[in-house]
Amino acid sequence: MGMTAEEWGIVMLSLQVSLAAIAGALPVAFGLAWILARLRFPGKILLDGLVHLPLVLPPVVIGWLLLIAFAPEGPGGRLLAVFGVDVLFRWTGAAIAAAVMALPLMVRAIRLSLEAVDPRLEQAARTLGAGRWRTFTTITLPLAAPGVLAGAVLGFARSLGEFGATITFVSNIPEETRTLPLAIYAALQLPEGDSAVWRLALMAVALSLAALVASEALSRASGSGRGGHVL
Amino acid sequence: MSFDIDVTLQRGERVIACRFTAPAGITALVGPSGAGKSSVLEAIAGLLRPGAGRIVVGGTVLFDSAAGVNLPPERRMCGMVFQDLRLFPHRRVRDNLLYGHTLAPPERRFMSLEEAAAFLDIAPLLDRRPRTLSGGEAQRVAIGRALLSGPRFLLMDEPLTALDDTRREAIIAVIERIRAELALPILLVSHDRADVARLADQVVELGL
Numbered sequence: 001m002g003m004t005a006e007e008w009g010i011v012m013l014s015l016q017v018s019l020a021a022i023a024g025a026l027p028v029a030f031g032l033a034w035i036l037a038r039l040r041f042p043g044k045i046l047l048d049g050l051v052h053l054p055l056v057l058p059p060v061v062i063g064w065l066l067l068i069a070f071a072p073e074g075p076g077g078r079l080l081a082v083f084g085v086d087v088l089f090r091w092t093g094a095a096i097a098a099a100v101m102a103l104p105l106m107v108r109a110i111r112l113s114l115e116a117v118d119p120r121l122e123q124a125a126r127t128l129g130a131g132r133w134r135t136f137t138t139i140t141l142p143l144a145a146p147g148v149l150a151g152a153v154l155g156f157a158r159s160l161g162e163f164g165a166t167i168t169f170v171s172n173i174p175e176e177t178r179t180l181p182l183a184i185y186a187a188l189q190l191p192e193g194d195s196a197v198w199r200l201a202l203m204a205v206a207l208s209l210a211a212l213v214a215s216e217a218l219s220r221a222s223g224s225g226r227g228g229h230v231l
Numbered sequence: 232m233s234f235d236i237d238v239t240l241q242r243g244e245r246v247i248a249c250r251f252t253a254p255a256g257i258t259a260l261v262g263p264s265g266a267g268k269s270s271v272l273e274a275i276a277g278l279l280r281p282g283a284g285r286i287v288v289g290g291t292v293l294f295d296s297a298a299g300v301n302l303p304p305e306r307r308m309c310g311m312v313f314q315d316l317r318l319f320p321h322r323r324v325r326d327n328l329l330y331g332h333t334l335a336p337p338e339r340r341f342m343s344l345e346e347a348a349a350f351l352d353i354a355p356l357l358d359r360r361p362r363t364l365s366g367g368e369a370q371r372v373a374i375g376r377a378l379l380s381g382p383r384f385l386l387m388d389e390p391l392t393a394l395d396d397t398r399r400e401a402i403i404a405v406i407e408r409i410r411a412e413l414a415l416p417i418l419l420v421s422h423d424r425a426d427v428a429r430l431a432d433q434v435v436e437l438g439l
């Protein structure tokens with residue numbers, strides 16, 4: 001069963017959207033994970049709850065909130081207009097939706113790995129002459145790396161599967177926002193869409209499996225078994 | 232080079248008051264467990280902030296609550312050998328040893344990696360991972376890591392516990408050579424009276 005050029009385009013768009021989502025979400029997720037793992041402050045429970053909202057809210061609600069935020073008069077829309085960027089009904093909007101939905105999973109994985117880093121090792125680095133930043137880059141980050149990697153792959157897999165928030169926020173536009181799940185949904189509506197659904201669904205399975213296997217291999221190679229496994 | 236310590240530390244409900252001056256050489260800090268010996272070392276290293284007081288080592292003020300001085304640990308130039316050693320698990324022995332060495336300005340380094348490896352008899356271990364070391368080997372690597380960072384003084388927390396008699400003798404010999412050959416002042420915490428009697432030039436008692 002050969003994939004048509006249009007279907008390959010859908011796969012490439014999905015990869016593009018998911019990679020952009022992870023690239024944007026990873027620094028944010030790391031920052032939030034660090035704050036939640038290391039700082040104590042009033043309102044921490046509130047921040048923790050906000051980060052986890054996309055995990056428990058109906059994705060349609062997230063999509064609707066994004067629509068309000070990024071409408072031309074919304075706060076996000078005004079901000080992006082300054083840079084001349086338009087995300088409504090564009091693939092960039094699909095990436096934003098995927099990033100927001102993937103964020104809680106990434107924060108959870110990274111936070112766990114940061115909490116597993118022994119602060120006594122960081123103290124030892126300080127007594128050996130390393131400042132805060134050097135201690136972070138030479139001790140904390142390398143020890144947390146397998147978890148960060150696992151978080152990124154988990155977020156990537158989640159982004160590939162994103163449906164509800166995407167279709168609500170940026171609709172289902174061929175060659176712009178029609179990623180794999182949206183294409184499968186569209187094909188299901190067509191009387192002759194059965195074989196396309198099969199091909200696209202198998203592709204989704206293959207991509208997700210590849211991501212998980214890659215994560216496992218990377219975490220083995222980098223940590224020789226020091227935690228941070230997805231599988 | 233001398234220690235001039237006068238601090239009060241709040242540890243939970245307990246208040247630890249510690250005041251002593253000690254000249255160069257080996258000073259042993261002794262006392263029952265729970266007296267706060269390790270806390271005093273951590274305060275000198277800058278890992279624990281005293282409630283009040285002054286910490287002066289070799290004329291350099293490391294902490295002075297009245298004057299608002301509180302140097303961060305990385306600027307105190309102390310070689311700390313922790314009781315739990317704290318070798319970096321993701322770095323080979325060589326890179327553990329070089330961690331502080333590469334950060335220290337060249338004029339503060341007083342031995343090279345090769346010299347330290349020979350001094351401590353750890354040359355065959357350089358390519359090993361810390362988790363593959365025995366207790367005595369790990370102890371010597373931890374001492375080497377501290378020495379290579381070019382410290383002005385050493386803080387050693389129970390350097391002789393958890394070692395069998397032969398290993399113990401080896402570490403005692405190392406500590407005596409540090410005193411004799413490197414002339415580094417050492418403040419060490421110990422609960423073993425026999426070790427203290429053998430090693431220490433002066434003894435500071437910390438009561439409950």
